[in-house]
Amino acid sequence: MSYADQVFMQNIQEILDHGVWDTDQNVRPHWEDGTPAHTIKKFGIVNRYDLQKEFPILTLRRTYWKTAVDELLWIWQKKSNNVHDLNARIWDQWADETGSIGKAYGYQLAVKHHYPEGDMDQVDRVLYDLKHNPASRRILTNIYNFADLSEMHLYPCAYSMTFNVSGNVLNAILNQRSQDMLAANNWNVVQYAVLVYMMAQVSGLVPGELVHVIADAHIYDRHVPIVEKMLTQTPAPAPKFAIDPSVMDFYAFTRNSFTMEGYTPAPFEDKIPIAI
Numbered sequence: 350m351s352y353a354d355q356v357f358m359q360n361i362q363e364i365l366d367h368g369v370w371d372t373d374q375n376v377r378p379h380w381e382d383g384t385p386a387h388t389i390k391k392f393g394i395v396n397r398y399d400l401q402k403e404f405p406i407l408t409l410r411r412t413y414w415k416t417a418v419d420e421l422l423w424i425w426q427k428k429s430n431n432v433h434d435l436n437a438r439i440w441d442q443w444a445d446e447t448g449s450i451g452k453a454y455g456y457q458l459a460v461k462h463h464y465p466e467g468d469m470d471q472v473d474r475v476l477y478d479l480k481h482n483p484a485s486r487r488i489l490t491n492i493y494n495f496a497d498l499s500e501m502h503l504y505p506c507a508y509s510m511t512f513n514v515s516g517n518v519l520n521a522i523l524n525q526r527s528q529d530m531l532a533a534n535n536w537n538v539v540q541y542a543v544l545v546y547m548m549a550q551v552s553g554l555v556p557g558e559l560v561h562v563i564a565d566a567h568i569y570d571r572h573v574p575i576v577e578k579m580l581t582q583t584p585a586p587a588p589k590f591a592i593d594p595s596v597m598d599f600y601a602f603t604r605n606s607f608t609m610e611g612y613t614p615a616p617f618e619d620k621i622p623i624a625i
């Protein structure tokens with residue numbers, strides 16, 4: 350069993366056993382057929398993944414990690430908010446006729462801000478500080494920009510990364526206000542673990558801990574039978590993740606810069622409906 354399996358199973362069991370249903374409330378998300386998409390949730394889950402021990406990928410079902418990395422590069426490297434720049438169709442429901450998802454995610458990371466050293470966007474500021482001010486306690490990104498919320502088609506869920514250097518180790522905290530546990534929990538964990546690896550490598554550091562803070566950790570009503578089945582699956586050990594050691598420029602990574610050796614997830618045939 351991978352450590353990520355262990356954490357996921359504990360989180361899911363905790364939500365199913367002690368979570369609170371929102372069936373008595375009016376909820377924003379709905380299913381494709383118009384039915385309200387209710388959830389059972391736990392507030393305030395904190396998971397710690399030590400990247401020096403193993404890569405945090407689920408084996409209870411396949412995490413489509415290449416697609417997840419594509420989306421990560423779309424946001425953090427291309428800094429795009431247009432689904433035409435993304436291979437997967439996972440954002441199509443939130444895109445307008447031009448393909449834009451509004452002033453969300455990549456758009457916010459591309460906005461340049463004034464600093465004494467010159468104008469930089471949030472990603473370049475992190476890269477600059479990791480190199481020049483590793484002792485800084487101000488190395489973070491935050492895309493929950495209130496001024497632009499009215500122009501975002503979905504408010505950012507994973508909205509802030511705080512980077513922290515201890516010795517030669519790069520640690521990070523991912524802050525997430527809302528988490529669809531089945532569709533995107535491990536998806537997000539894999540993405541931000543890969544981001545820590547990327548940031549560490551181009552900064553001459555080694556990846557350390559990823560701390561994932563989730564405010565509203567929920568399971569959608571139509572996902573309950575699927576996660577219950579997942580909990581009965583036989584997990585496998587974590588695969589070996591590797592990153593191309595020759596890439597020294599954050600913007601030179603591609604989806605092919607990463608490999609996952611020995612990934613043998615349990616079979617999983619269910620189609621996961623996504624609440625809109």
Ligand SMILES: Nc1nc(=O)c2c([nH]1)NC[C@@H]1CN(c3ccc(C(=O)N[C@@H](CCC(=O)O)C(=O)O)cc3)CN21
Nearest residue numbers: 378413416437439440503529532533536621623624625
């Ligand atoms: N309700 C909801 N849950 C989410 O996880 C979510 C949203 N909405 N809205 C915006 C993005 C889109 N995200 C998504 C959407 C779909 C998949 C999905 O369909 N995953 C499939 C396979 C993906 C593939 O084809 O490679 C899976 O099996 O995990 C994952 C993340 C995450 N976000």
Ligand SMILES: O=c1ccn([C@H]2C[C@H](O)[C@@H](COP(=O)(O)O)O2)c(=O)[nH]1
Nearest residue numbers: 377504506507527528529533534537
């Ligand atoms: O990276 C992501 C993006 C989205 N989600 C999920 C979390 C919620 O289920 C929905 C967003 O709905 P809100 O009503 O805005 O919270 O999308 C995710 O888990 N990870």
